[in-house]
Amino acid sequence: MAQGVWIVAEQRDGALRKISCELAGAARKLADQLGTEVSAVLLGSGIEGIAGELGKYGVDKIYVADNAALEPYTTDAHAAAVFKVVKENDPAILLFGASAQGKDLSARLAGRLATGLATDCTEVKIADGKMVAVRPIYAGKCFIEVVSLANPQMASLRPNVFPATETAKAGTIVKFDPGLDAAQLKTKVVEVQKDTSGRADLTEASIIVSGGRGMQGPEGYKILEELADLLNATVGASRAAVDAGWRPLADQVGQTGKVVSPNLYIACGISGAIQHLAGMSSSKYIVAVNKDSEAPIFTKADFGIVDDLFKVVPELTKECRKLLG
């Protein structure tokens, strides 16, 4: 019978990604309710050294495949390796990060395993021995609770939502042969162009400073960049600002951009079109700065300032500098 809660951990350049620890935290809670173990799959090349770190986050067993063909990530190689180890061990639950890599891999594997996958979940719980996954649809305008009717029950979890908890335990490392067949590896990564901004991706940022039409042009974002630098935040934008060419596509927050859940979202000069609100309303705290007191963004804001953002934002930066040095 299928049992155990499994996670597919992620590493990049030999370092464990934060989402891996968040997955471990969520898996530990589910496993404790089911009275079962947490196992992790870790794939890459030269990564055995970091496998033990997962133990600190509540993983009992870490299945490691260390193989040059697993670095960098490709769908073909990782899907083959995870499929093999899952088939050999028959877990009941299989969790991924809802990251670029996790979404790509989980969907391919759900097809191969012919099972149900819940994408980008914000909550997972156990009811009647099965995992119930809660996830936003319509970018958060509505939520659904879903359950997989086949095993393993798969879900990808939204970054920044599930707490990672350190424990005093250490996991057991189990090496496995990913059994890769060169003929199956059809795609390859020919170039990696790293972003040099040093800022977190919007989907993983804990603070986002976002600007909309009220920024009046690309140069307006300078004051947001300054505030973001101080808060170690990422700069976002509304669709209006992106469509106007003021900001790159990767910065767009909303139903046709990125759906984000930071601890703090500071919306400057964003009126709050419904498709924007959908993409950011699961943020823990929302601040709105806007001249128009009737702007819909204020209906979602925890704290609002009705004023000219070009006066307020530089003052916020000054105040933060006093506080944070």
Add this chain to the structure above:
Amino acid sequence: MNIVACVKQVPDTEAQIRVKPDGSGIDETGIKWVMNAYDEYGVEEALRLKEKHGGDVTIVSLGPARSLEAIRTALAMGADKGIHICDPALDGADAYVTASALAAAIKGIPFDVIFCGQRAVDDDAGQVGAMLAELLGIPQVTVVTKLEVNGASIRATKPVEGAQLLIESPLPCVITAQKGLNEPRYASLPGIMKAKKKPVDVKNAQALGVSAEAKLKVLKFVPPPARPPGKIISGDDAVAKASQLVGLLRQEAKVI
């Protein structure tokens, strides 16, 4: 080239989504239905490939009768023919059932490259493209912002957290389209007239030999959690308001 583009008809992103009182679904009254925005990028890229390399573009869609409008829109943009998988047994199909039905339909026609949107803006699952590739036994490159076809292979740009990857894949493969891939054209009036005469083949689950048995069950739909009412920091002095806000973020919210 034989090019396939999969499309889904979804509520317009400006639509208010209301959950039915019994939690069984969303209230569809008054919703304006459109082609999923990400699928439009896929259709546009398909048309550009056809213009450059020759061949034809087949649109495949699974959905109720109204989905024919989305197929006609793609035909009006310039696609050549359509396959409409229409069967009440497939209403509310999950990603696995959808991918199985699309795979069955596509297996019956020649294909070199298949486009899907990277996700549909209704259920936000983002699974169908990858599952379709798996079921057809071909590679996938998901969430693509730039595509180059060179003979029997492609090079695609895929943004990931903190980097852009350039991925090479042989054909045939599935590409899932992300905003940035192109700027979709509008259908012209002559295009709309011509689209009415283009062939659309209607198939049901039985004809395709697909099972409608779901892998994922929706227990209930719920409205998003309500946010507590916010606090407007009032006053005339921007400096004082900024200072008060920073204090609240530090002491009350503890987020900075």
